Amino acid sequence: MSIKNDLVRLGKKEKFPLHMPGHKGLRLKTDTTELSMTDNILNPKAGILELEKAIANIYGVKNAYLGTNGSTGLLMSSLLYVGKGKKIVLPRGSHQSIYKGLIDNGQEPVYLKNKIDMLGIARPIKAAKYLPFMGLVDAAIFTNPTYEGYMEDYSLLKPFLKDKISILDGAHGSHLYYISKLINNWMSLQVHSFHKTLGAMNQGAVILSNTETDFREFANFYQTSSPSFPIMLSIEDSIREMMKMKIENRLKEIEWLKKEINNIKGFKVIDNDDPLKLLITIDKNIKVKDMVNWLEEKKGIFFELATDKYMLGLLSFYDSKGSYDWLLKSLKSARKHFKLSDEDNTESLVESDCYIPEMKILPGEAFFSGKKEVDIKDSKGLVSGVLYSPYPPGSPLIVPGEIIDEYVIDRILSYRGDYTGCSGINNNRIFVIK
Ligand SMILES: Cc1ncc(COP(=O)(O)O)c(C=O)c1O
Structure with a gap:
């Protein structure tokens, strides 16, 4: 069956x-x-x-x-x-x-x-x-x-x-x-x-x-x-x-790929624990997003995520050796195009705790409370009625029931109006508890 x-x-x-x-x-x-x-x-x-x-x-x-x-x-x-x-x-x-x-x-x-x-x-x-x-x-x-x-x-x-x-x-x-x-x-x-x-x-x-x-x-x-x-x-x-699947062989190919990327000056694979997650930083003088856009447009390589500090690719047991060769060839072309320096990027060191706004009421209570809409700039000190999770990876900046403070306002506004995954923020206005 x-x-x-x-x-x-x-x-x-x-x-x-x-x-x-x-x-x-x-x-x-x-x-x-x-x-x-x-x-x-x-x-x-x-x-x-x-x-x-x-x-x-x-x-x-x-x-x-x-x-x-x-x-x-x-x-x-x-x-x-x-x-x-x-x-x-x-x-x-x-x-x-x-x-x-x-x-x-x-x-x-x-x-x-x-x-x-x-x-x-x-x-x-x-x-x-x-x-x-x-x-x-x-x-x-x-x-x-x-x-x-x-x-x-x-x-x-x-x-x-x-x-x-x-x-x-x-x-x-x-x-x-x-x-x-x-x-x-x-x-x-x-x-x-x-x-x-x-x-x-x-x-x-x-x-x-x-x-x-x-x-x-x-x-x-x-x-x-x-x-x-x-x-x-x-x-x-x-x-x-x-x-x-011959997983051992696949893992060896992934290891080989990561080593080869590290051999291209200007690119550095960051150590993590999951072989399938390919984390790359580049020469600090070049914007990661410019590099990722170029790889998309010129080479047809699309990454899972690009921030201003790194790019994240998802490898898989279904990848082909040909795709890995194409990635390596493309990174070498990118190195020439962007004139990457030979300088190494700094190691990722643990820096600070993540930020948690103060919780005034429980998330469930807040979600079902009466709400009103205010301009985000005027929301300081008010209690959020929304769950706002910038995506990816989709973990929240603010949870219903938490007090909106300056840090939260700055972060929301810096997403330039793209409130993906949040139904309570529109046109720079946010729902707060009445
Ligand atoms: C850590 C974590 N948990 C859960 C999920 C939700 O998974 P799904 O997309 O399968 O619903 C995601 C999705 O990105 C995730 O990153």
Whole structure:
């Protein structure tokens, strides 16, 4: 039994789809719905259940549940599972989906400050930082690896988390199991975006669970009632492909690529813990964004992210050696074009704590309070009614219930009106609590 077999059998049998979706197979043949020959993600009994069991087995947990709303939907399910009004310790640099869960469930956050390094990258919270809060909270949330590929080993906290809910935001870590890096399968819940670092299509995600009771009800809560079969099939395919892949060879190629980039003067690969995350700084006299724009326009190379200090590329087990050669050739051309100097860039050193505005009321309480709109310039001292998370990576600058101060105003205005991921800021106006 497999999702693929179900879809192949259906494809051979079906003459007239008298069901949704309305494109009737025109867009994509596998984009079908729950029928007698296919399974149902909300109550799986056939191919989907088989896949979930196989994933649980590979990742060494009790149960696995597929999701087609990305890690976002499944992280929100995890917070629902923690329960209304509970107290949760979490990194301030957590993804916005976690804040949406906090709001939905009226939970009380206890924030841990991420260290921000010289490149402006939020580093993972050290395990010891959680320790003082273990007696005070109902649940703890961890992010591993971070968006930029940094990791922390939280296993020393295992004994302290026995009677608590531990949740891993492993959105960027679905591949770690295949390269034997920091396996967190002891946590209560782990959420992985199979579309980020494995071969699934966008939105394909999985939650791994060690909870005593069945997590299905929670996994289903934010699940669309029209789940995508192509996405589920791509999760299944990605697992099959990982089983066949010669990962060692792929890792050697990645190592080789990073070494070769370092050999091009003017470029420097920054050390991190995740081989798939390619962090590059360049000659300080050249703007990173100019370099990235040139690589896009002239060479067709598109990076995941560019800040004024570094560029971040996502490597994958699906990359070809030809693409790596093209990248190296293009960087060499860029070196000539921009006349990069031979000077080395400084190492990334840990610099400061991330900034957290003062919390006046709980995020959930603020979100549902009466609001009014004011000019951002006049909002100093007022209580935010919005969640503002510059993207990527989508961790918030301000959370509903926090006091807007000068730092926040400066940062919001410096985004030049691009309030991506925030519905409460428009035309330099922000919603605040009345
Ligand atoms: C750390 C982290 N968690 C969760 C998510 C949400 O993942 P998804 O895009 O699969 O919903 C992201 C997305 O960028 C992320 O960076």
